Amino acid sequence: MHLLSVDQFGKDDLEEYCARANYHRQSRQDTSASGKILANLFYEPSTRTSSSFYSAMVRLGGHVIPINEVDYSSVAKGETLEDTIRTMACYADVIVLRHGEVGAAARAALVSQVPIINGGDGVGEHPTQALLDLYTIRQELGTTDGLHVVMMGDLLHGRTVKSLAKLLRLYDVRISWVSPDQLRIPEEFVRHGETETDDLFEVIMEADVVYVTRVQKERMITSYDAREQLTMNYSVTATHMAVAKPDMVLMHPLPRVGEIPTSLDSDPRAAYFRQMSYGLFMRMAVLAKVLGPKTWG
Amino acid sequence: MHLLSVDQFGKDDLEEYCARANYHRQSRQDTSASGKILANLFYEPSTRTSSSFYSAMVRLGGHVIPINEVDYSSVAKGETLEDTIRTMACYADVIVLRHGEVGAAARAALVSQVPIINGGDGVGEHPTQALLDLYTIRQELGTTDGLHVVMMGDLLHGRTVKSLAKLLRLYDVRISWVSPDQLRIPEEFVRHGETETDDLFEVIMEADVVYVTRVQKERMITSYDAREQLTMNYSVTATHMAVAKPDMVLMHPLPRVGEIPTSLDSDPRAAYFRQMSYGLFMRMAVLAKVLGPKTWG
Amino acid sequence: MHLLSVDQFGKDDLEEYCARANYHRQSRQDTSASGKILANLFYEPSTRTSSSFYSAMVRLGGHVIPINEVDYSSVAKGETLEDTIRTMACYADVIVLRHGEVGAAARAALVSQVPIINGGDGVGEHPTQALLDLYTIRQELGTTDGLHVVMMGDLLHGRTVKSLAKLLRLYDVRISWVSPDQLRIPEEFVRHGETETDDLFEVIMEADVVYVTRVQKERMITSYDAREQLTMNYSVTATHMAVAKPDMVLMHPLPRVGEIPTSLDSDPRAAYFRQMSYGLFMRMAVLAKVLGPKTWG
Numbered sequence: 038m039h040l041l042s043v044d045q046f047g048k049d050d051l052e053e054y055c056a057r058a059n060y061h062r063q064s065r066q067d068t069s070a071s072g073k074i075l076a077n078l079f080y081e082p083s084t085r086t087s088s089s090f091y092s093a094m095v096r097l098g099g100h101v102i103p104i105n106e107v108d109y110s111s112v113a114k115g116e117t118l119e120d121t122i123r124t125m126a127c128y129a130d131v132i133v134l135r136h137g138e139v140g141a142a143a144r145a146a147l148v149s150q151v152p153i154i155n156g157g158d159g160v161g162e163h164p165t166q167a168l169l170d171l172y173t174i175r176q177e178l179g180t181t182d183g184l185h186v187v188m189m190g191d192l193l194h195g196r197t198v199k200s201l202a203k204l205l206r207l208y209d210v211r212i213s214w215v216s217p218d219q220l221r222i223p224e225e226f227v228r229h230g231e232t233e234t235d236d237l238f239e240v241i242m243e244a245d246v247v248y249v250t251r252v253q254k255e256r257m258i259t260s261y262d263a264r265e266q267l268t269m270n271y272s273v274t275a276t277h278m279a280v281a282k283p284d285m286v287l288m289h290p291l292p293r294v295g296e297i298p299t300s301l302d303s304d305p306r307a308a309y310f311r312q313m314s315y316g317l318f319m320r321m322a323v324l325a326k327v328l329g330p331k332t333w334g
Numbered sequence: 335m336h337l338l339s340v341d342q343f344g345k346d347d348l349e350e351y352c353a354r355a356n357y358h359r360q361s362r363q364d365t366s367a368s369g370k371i372l373a374n375l376f377y378e379p380s381t382r383t384s385s386s387f388y389s390a391m392v393r394l395g396g397h398v399i400p401i402n403e404v405d406y407s408s409v410a411k412g413e414t415l416e417d418t419i420r421t422m423a424c425y426a427d428v429i430v431l432r433h434g435e436v437g438a439a440a441r442a443a444l445v446s447q448v449p450i451i452n453g454g455d456g457v458g459e460h461p462t463q464a465l466l467d468l469y470t471i472r473q474e475l476g477t478t479d480g481l482h483v484v485m486m487g488d489l490l491h492g493r494t495v496k497s498l499a500k501l502l503r504l505y506d507v508r509i510s511w512v513s514p515d516q517l518r519i520p521e522e523f524v525r526h527g528e529t530e531t532d533d534l535f536e537v538i539m540e541a542d543v544v545y546v547t548r549v550q551k552e553r554m555i556t557s558y559d560a561r562e563q564l565t566m567n568y569s570v571t572a573t574h575m576a577v578a579k580p581d582m583v584l585m586h587p588l589p590r591v592g593e594i595p596t597s598l599d600s601d602p603r604a605a606y607f608r609q610m611s612y613g614l615f616m617r618m619a620v621l622a623k624v625l626g627p628k629t630w631g
Numbered sequence: 632m633h634l635l636s637v638d639q640f641g642k643d644d645l646e647e648y649c650a651r652a653n654y655h656r657q658s659r660q661d662t663s664a665s666g667k668i669l670a671n672l673f674y675e676p677s678t679r680t681s682s683s684f685y686s687a688m689v690r691l692g693g694h695v696i697p698i699n700e701v702d703y704s705s706v707a708k709g710e711t712l713e714d715t716i717r718t719m720a721c722y723a724d725v726i727v728l729r730h731g732e733v734g735a736a737a738r739a740a741l742v743s744q745v746p747i748i749n750g751g752d753g754v755g756e757h758p759t760q761a762l763l764d765l766y767t768i769r770q771e772l773g774t775t776d777g778l779h780v781v782m783m784g785d786l787l788h789g790r791t792v793k794s795l796a797k798l799l800r801l802y803d804v805r806i807s808w809v810s811p812d813q814l815r816i817p818e819e820f821v822r823h824g825e826t827e828t829d830d831l832f833e834v835i836m837e838a839d840v841v842y843v844t845r846v847q848k849e850r851m852i853t854s855y856d857a858r859e860q861l862t863m864n865y866s867v868t869a870t871h872m873a874v875a876k877p878d879m880v881l882m883h884p885l886p887r888v889g890e891i892p893t894s895l896d897s898d899p900r901a902a903y904f905r906q907m908s909y910g911l912f913m914r915m916a917v918l919a920k921v922l923g924p925k926t927w928g
Contacts, residue, residue: 066666072363074389085718088696092668092722095694100392102385103400103697116589119596124382124588127610128389291718292710299713313721369660371686397689399682400697413886416893421679421885424907425686 038327039146039153043164043200048207051171057322058172058315061096069325070099076129078104078121079156080136085291086156086163089313090133093320102129119148126151131328134158152327160196165323166290167200169316174246176315177286177308181208187240189215190250190271190296192222197250197290202226213240217252217267235270241281249273249289249296273297278304288312335624336443336450340461340497345504348468354619355469355612358393366622367396373426375401375418376453377433382588383453383463386610387430390617399426416445423448428625431455449624457493462620463587464497466613471543473612474583474605478505484537486512487547487568487593489519494547494587499523510537514549514564532567538578545585546570546593570594575601585609632921633740633747637758637794642801645765651916652766652909655690663919664693670723672698672715673750674730679885680750680757683907684727687914696723713742720745725922728752746921754790759917760884761794763910768840770909771880771902775802781834783809784844784865784890786816791844791884796820807834811846811861829864835875842882843867843890867891872898882906 046054061067075094077087082105091101104125118136122145125132132149134142135156142155142162157163175181186205188198192214199222202212213232214222221233232240241247252271272295273287289297289309301307343351358364372391374384379402388398401422415433419442422429429446431439432453439452439459454460472478483502485495489511496519499509510529511519518530529537538544549568569592570584586594586606598604640648655661669688671681676699685695698719712730716739719726726743728736729750736749736756751757769775780799782792786808793816796806807826808816815827826834835841846865866889867881883891883903895901 072393074392076385084698084715088670088698088719088722091696095668095696096666102388102392104381104385115591117596120589121381123607124610125385127607128385128614292714294709299711310717310721313718317722369690371689373682399685399689401678401682412888414893417886418678420904421907422682424904425682425911 041142041155042162043167043203054168054322055172055175058318061321062318068098070097070328073099073130076102076125076132078132078134083135089316089320093324122149163196167204169319170201171204172319173312173315184245185211185243186246187213187244188248191220191252192216193220195250241277244285246286338439338452339459340464340500351465351619352469352472355615358618359615363393365395367394367625370396370427373399373422373429375429375431380432386613386617390621419446460493464501466616467498468501469616470609470612481542482508482540483543484510484541485545488517488549489513490517492547538574541582543583635736635749636756637761637797648762648916649766649769652912655915656912662692664691667693667724670696670719670726672726672728677729683910683914687918716743757790761798763913764795765798766913767906767909778839779805779837780840781807781838782842785814785846786810787814789844835871838879840880
């Protein structure tokens with residue numbers, strides 16, 4: 038099986054992935070991938086994602102061929118993605134593909150004899166990020182039902198928030214949306230009665246989760262004062278934390294560049310580094326799942 | 335022992351390598367390289383070759399230090415190839431060297447305390463490619479004797495066809511040569527009575543193997559019509575396949591850029607992706623052979 | 632524990648590291664790092680250092696995530712070193728950090744939940760190089776006491792000679808300093824009565840160790856004659872070797888670019904390639920030490 042899009046997942050799948058991640062969290066070494074090889078095929082750099090899969094594969098007893106930060110010409114001397122995939126499928130048992138073009142993972146899956154895991158295809162999808170985000174919420178709060186989740190930042194371009202929102206829609210979750218007016222979430226993602234605002238204070242008091250992503254202020258506005266105002270509105274401050282619930286969960290896919298000051302890192306509600314750890318266990322779950330029962334070795 | 339050139343191989347060697355590759359094809363995991371380390375030292379990028387050796391080493395139970403796409407300055411801060419090799423020979427048990435200069439592998443072998451495998455030295459040699467090509471023919475046709483092999487493309491500059499031709503000369507093989515007039519095979523490679531032509535149709539009907547390599551048309555001619563004509567003559571078409579033998583074997587070292595259209599990929603005679611797989615087993619054979627019996631570990 | 636600076640080491644520590652390196656020299660495979668993962672986080676290229684740690688970790692039964700030659704933007708898209716470290720500490724059990732800024736390793740250690748090994752921080756420190764240099768002297772001469780060590784080259788900028796000098800000060804060692812006048816060792820490193828000179832001949836006859844580093848002549852002087860003179864004074868020649876002790880040890884951290892001609896490589900006193908090998912064993916010692924007794928796996 039391939040893992041290409043969050044649209045593949047039903048509620049049962051999510052339960053299975055979370056249960057598997059829990060298993061790997063408890064038992065950090067295992068032999069699900071013994072003798073197997075992962076090709077980490079990254080047309081775009083992403084140290085975080087590639088390292089996470091690398092570590093996950095090794096902890097499952099497998100091996101990794103790292104193909105990092107190659108551009109089109111150097112990896113393939115002009116050959117098509119399809120030919121590169123068919124070649125790598127001769128050498129590896131599973132491929133994590135990071136690529137700049139939407140739909141690249143689906144194209145790869147069409148020709149691959151081994152499972153393709155979408156590690157991010159441009160502004161398209163990054164489904165294992167959504168899985169680990171969901172798993173983080175489950176681990177931190179014990180449930181995904183009855184929650185109020187605040188999504189903040191660039192909601193127009195961010196693939197992360199959209200993918201996570203799709204998964205949360207399988208549960209009883211209310212989402213509030215905080216962004217500059219120009220970067221609002223496309224309306225098909227919003228349910229009747231949900232709040233859209235440009236002010237985190239309006240919704241943070243009742244938030245169970247605040248999921249922060251980056252606003253690229255520089256691209257939007259050039260006046261210094263306006264940027265300062267934006268920073269105040271779309272960064273999380275000590276004042277926000279002071280009015281938030283004592284068991285609120287503050288998340289961020291990282292890297293951050295100012296949206297959450299380091300002074301909040303020691304707040305027990307700051308979950309973004311735990312989120313990285315949960316990511317490792319979820320990627321172990323994903324690799325073990327797509328590799329399936331061992332067929333040889 | 336080092337593996338530097340196809341000139342090293344006698345018929346007995348080829349038989350041994352093919353038998354070893356067969357063994358690894360059947361038994362895709364083994365411990366010949368257990369505890370051993372391969373340094374994949376690539377001064378030039380070659381994802382295909384480096385990944386193939388990487389996978390082969392891991393399937394033999396070994397480990398790989400990937401040193402990819404380094405240019406001279408970054409790998410060595412001005413040091414000589416010889417010093418770099420002597421250093422890496424302290425850390426690794428075998429070195430695959432890809433380098434832009436003819437003779438680099440031989441220079442490396444002179445100073446190395448561990449086996450050097452030539453992974454391509456400029457327009458010089460790429461002997462493991464020739465081995466895997468020969469092995470592909472053996473696997474597809476069951477023999478290397480009595481065959482008619484057609485070599486097509488840039489026969490003047492291509493190291494691949496020359497190396498394979500040298501190996502085929504150890505057997506009872508007739509070669510036909512198809513190329514633009516400017517890119518003919520140097521005459522020392524041609525035997526009396528062999529056909530040289532610029533038209534694949536002239537020889538394809540009796541071909542047991544058609545080995546296609548790239549013609550860099552852009553470098554040769556600038557007129558559009560002439561390029562079109564060249565494309566017709568030096569690409570394989572459905573019409574060519576229609577007149578070819580039903581058990582002909584169509585090979586290409588890849589990457590391809592138009593010489594063989596993807597519409598032929600599903601033809602059972604299209605062997606170029608199987609060729610990649612055979613390459614893995616042959617590189618396992620090569621690594622196991624040069625590492626020899628385990629001396630420690 | 633972290634390994635950040637030679638200032639951490641007392642004499643007992645050095646004895647322990649040398650004993651551990653000896654153990655790994657005898658027993659080149661071991662399971663001290665079984666199931667553990669090293670992140671080789673190199674913001675600057677250093678094939679020698681990264682390969683050495685890679686090989687050491689694998690020979691201890693562990694695994695390596697190679698993150699080579701990344702520049703700031705690509706590794707982190709603008710994130711701080713601290714955030715990158717906290718992320719990698721989720722995926723790896725130990726981090727070797729090579730970074731262009733003095734103090735980077737110390738900053739990393741402040742936030743890391745796993746051991747940080749300083750693999751070179753700009754003009755700051757490279758403590759495992761100093762350990763392997765000391766170990767080389769011990770292996771070659773059997774002792775570190777009563778020795779006369781000559782340090783030659785760019786003594787002003789070189790971190791290698793300063794770090795080694797600090798370690799040698801724990802023993803009964805006399806150091807002589809040979810450099811161009813503009814590149815003299817800062818005076819706090821010199822003890823009363825020690826020789827400072829610009830002429831190797833003045834001290835080589837009584838030297839037990841000659842430790843050579845690179846002088847970047849091009850940066851200093853532009854006249855051809857003056858450069859030639861400098862080359863004569865700060866390179867080791869056959870004449871130098873002829874007047875040196877028969878059991879003198881000639882060292883160089885490599886890469887060399889002319890300071891020691893290849894014609895001296897076969898002299899048994901030329902220890903610089905053995906130095907590379909000792910480096911592997913010392914890095915095995917360092918990794919095994921910082922990983923400590925296995926806590927899981």
